Amino acid sequence: MPAANTLEKLKIKYKPKYEEKIADFFLEQNELEQVMGFLKSKNYRYYLLCQWLYLNGLRFAEGAGMLKSDMMLSDHRGYCIVDGNLDYHGNKVSEQGKTKETKTKAGTREVDINSRAIEIYKEACALSANSDFIFTTKNGTPIPPNAINSFLRNHKEEMGLPKNKRVSTHIFRHTHISKLAELEVPLYIIQRRVGHSSSKITEKIYLHITEKMKEKTRNLLEFL
Numbered sequence: 001m002p003a004a005n006t007l008e009k010l011k012i013k014y015k016p017k018y019e020e021k022i023a024d025f026f027l028e029q030n031e032l033e034q035v036m037g038f039l040k041s042k043n044y045r046y047y048l049l050c051q052w053l054y055l056n057g058l059r060f061a062e063g064a065g066m067l068k069s070d071m072m073l074s075d076h077r078g079y080c081i082v083d084g085n086l087d088y089h090g091n092k093v094s095e096q097g098k099t100k101e102t103k104t105k106a107g108t109r110e111v112d113i114n115s116r117a118i119e120i121y122k123e124a125c126a127l128s129a130n131s132d133f134i135f136t137t138k139n140g141t142p143i144p145p146n147a148i149n150s151f152l153r154n155h156k157e158e159m160g161l162p163k164n165k166r167v168s169t170h171i172f173r174h175t176h177i178s179k180l181a182e183l184e185v186p187l188y189i190i191q192r193r194v195g196h197s198s199s200k201i202t203e204k205i206y207l208h209i210t211e212k213m214k215e216k217t218r219n220l221l222e223f224l
Helices: 003-009 029-042 044-056 060-064 115-127 145-154 170-182 187-194 200-223
Strands: 071-073 078-082 109-112
Touching: 029 044, 044 060, 044 115, 044 145, 044 170, 060 145, 109 187, 170 187, 170 200, 187 200
Parallel strands: none
Antiparallel strands: 071 078, 078 109
16 A cells, blocks of 8 residues: 555544543532632622532532422421423523423432531522522522523632633532542432432542542551
8 A cells, every 4th residue: 555545544643731530520628618618708699509509419400490399398307309400491581490300310309408408498598588499699580500600610710729620510519429429328329319320420420539538548557
């Protein structure tokens, strides 16, 4: 075969300038504290919603579309019902409602909440007194995803985050997954809680955290 034809078929693979790391998909504890501290001081409504997403492992549309009637509180148990999303695609803000189904079949679920989540719920309800939604803007309308995601991206440097950190509302869901992995909650339980039948990113975060914990344990063996 002529050398010219061989060269034409030759494909050169260039090394990417930046290799994406799984740690860019979630926040470490110090980063989480920095982000929440910033949100609390700059936009309290965003702070409440992001706390809610983090504490309960929810997608943005699940959390932002949650109604007050989706909360179930009793002396024995507190949980929220996830059975729909905020329907914001192609709709005016004033016309946005909640869909009757989740993103996936596994997404329909009951999510147990802790005492801090109950506090967040009560604070958010006080700010959205005239709405059926838990989380709203000061005008009583649902919080738009583009606005909050732009806010997070535009203030990433002020929050002290690395430039490669993938900052959006979804990072709080991933951080929830990483925290449960640190608490040694089994992967299948985590998947059920966040509404995943299967997810490569969830599995990667889980493996990353558990491997890091194993390494820490190996280092501690020297103190025996």
